[in-house]
Amino acid sequence: MSDSFFDSKYNVDPTVQSLPSSVTFFPDMKEFEGPNSDDQIDTDSQMPTDWELKKIGAFQSRIESIQRNMESVYSKNRNPSLSKISAHQVFGLANEIFGFNGWSSQVSEFRIVDENFQYDNEEGEEYTASGAFSAKFCATVRITLKDGYWNEQDGIGESHGLPSKYLCYSKCKKEAVTDGMKKALIGFRLTLLDYERIKKEQQ
Template structure:
């Protein structure tokens, strides 16, 4: 993706890939917090792999622009830690196009504050990467926001 290039064939190829929806092999489900309907999602490593396939391993990068601890709670009896962290992640393509989004991570009832923060930060950054990448198109997770698509894709799986 060279912004100075008049050749749009590379951009057209990338756009065509991004317009495709995810196959069932990429989609997972887990129980929703609080017992609601199951959440449909794609694991972080799968989305990163797809981004590498679409943009090339050197065609994009991620930057954590902000990371913030929302809370740290220590149970007075068990001394276990629970933490919440938010991270703002920016995905930039080699032509300068970018999307930015926020991710959230938590560490619940973990023995050490350091381990709880480590888990929560990794989760928050991964969530931010996934949420920012989905803004590029269906193949990178946008299709998971279409209720009908998610209902049908889990039936195939």
Template sequence: MELSEETAKNIATLQAKLDKKLGPEYISTRPGPGGGPKLTYAEGWKIINLANEVFGFNGWSSSIINLTTDYIDFNEDSKRYNVGATAIVRVTLRDGVFHEDVGYGNLENSKNKGQALDKCKKEAVTDAVKRALRNFGNLLGNCLYDKHYAQEIVKIKVPPVSFLLFSPEENSYSG
């Protein structure tokens, strides 16, 4: 199948965007498991906002292929729940191209079983969406799998992001 010149140009423009790496304002860190080295990641809402910018708010969608509760353990002594969940999510672009990936969520020591399940499922789905989106390119998080890049980007200090707020009275944005 031969692509029109316009389609080929659109694909090349999109690919050029996706090849860019995330800036430091999109990167967060947290302690590694067992006090190990810090983990570098991008928050779900930031990656979703980027996907909306790259593909358009109506240029992509996600669907849950599978959502499984892996375990619900109740500790009789502490009267607390430990819960884990796994999600498989498909991210589909307007043209039908898609990627799927798995995500995981867990919560330990929760007083409430329902809230623990809710949090774990949301975390698993968000993780799976992020992981599926990263398959489209560096800009949507794949660059974070490059350990050298991840180590260097966190050294750059960035000022806090200021968000534009909608003012209904003025029917405009103000920052």
């Protein structure tokens, strides 16, 4: 997956690319197109293949290994939150275990959760009392493995005190997509739990 935004449909300029962020990896937004309604998959009917179960198991094992290594750093918390694992680590593991062509991403929706600027009815322009813009976005992101099994999660992105609405929204969207991708990949661990539950019910 590319980390370049120069070809993105949002036309993100160098100023946005240089903005500080709490994440270390930004995906190429041109790769994300929401699925058509005719292509929707029934999540209740999808079952992982043997390849997917094997790869998801290996992925989960590596995530748990990272958590154990983090215990020495966060010694007061014997079960460090998955949120402390960086997106860069998660994407690297996905490429290593599933393969660079073994998984793909889609963004189906962006939603504004919060914003602090208002519209000036007289001028028709946005403004804030401080002359800066802050907002929070939510992105619904789907990760699909090469055999068709997928997981979908919501990611959150925030920006504070930026000089324009464009910069504010661009940073929010990038962070929300990155967060959603990370959560969707880590969320595949639930596949193993569901699979074991179904096997027990069928016995």
